Amino acid sequence: MTILYSMIDSGNCYKPRLLMAKLGQSFTNVEVSSHNGATRTPDYMAKNPNAMVPMLELDDGRRIAESNAILLYLAEGTRFLPADRYERALTYQWLFFEQYSHEPYIAVRKALLTFPERAKDATPERLATTLERGNKALRVMEQRLEHSAFFAGNAYSIADIALYAYTHTAELGGFDLKAFPAIGAWLKRVEADPGHVPIEWLP
Known part of the structure; x- marks a missing residue:
């Protein structure tokens, strides 16, 4: 299952949620908030040393950080990334x-x-x-x-x-x-x- 590590009130985290909703792509959302220090725990920083969300974890365990990089990955081959x-x-x-x-x-x-x-x-x-x-x-x-x-x-x-x-x-x-x-x-x-x-x- 694809996992999105995100926080609900972040616009950067909203971006991939919105695109995956449009694509009908199933994923598990894991709340990791900077408000309570969750992005800076050793467990999370082992996944993303930059200590930020969002981060997308693919089914095979590979990870992508940075909201717009995640958008580019998800949009490949869809109407959301122009072919021109x-x-x-x-x-x-x-x-x-x-x-x-x-x-x-x-x-x-x-x-x-x-x-x-x-x-x-x-x-x-x-x-x-x-x-x-x-x-x-x-x-x-x-x-x-x-x-x-x-x-x-x-x-x-x-x-x-x-x-x-x-x-x-x-x-x-x-x-x-x-x-x-x-x-x-x-x-x-x-x-x-x-x-x-x-x-x-x-x-």
């Missing part, structure tokens, strides 16, 4: 953008404001920086979505899954999504795609 060379490159582009220019600000600002253990890090300077750079990422997304239904072209892909995970809860981090109407319309398209499940979904 250019659109496939765009998918990678937006996956890299999500982890470098989006998640470090939008996800982190939400964590600073909603996770009690992160409150000590929520300095005015850090909150201001994450707000500024998160809004910059949203503006980049808005510009793309003004001209394209989805990030890698006219079809839903794992690029959309990756960016949806933290964007749809961005208002919890103090971001005003009403200022980005193209993103708002895209969120509705993502949620209308067959097999969509919410972040709290488990198999």
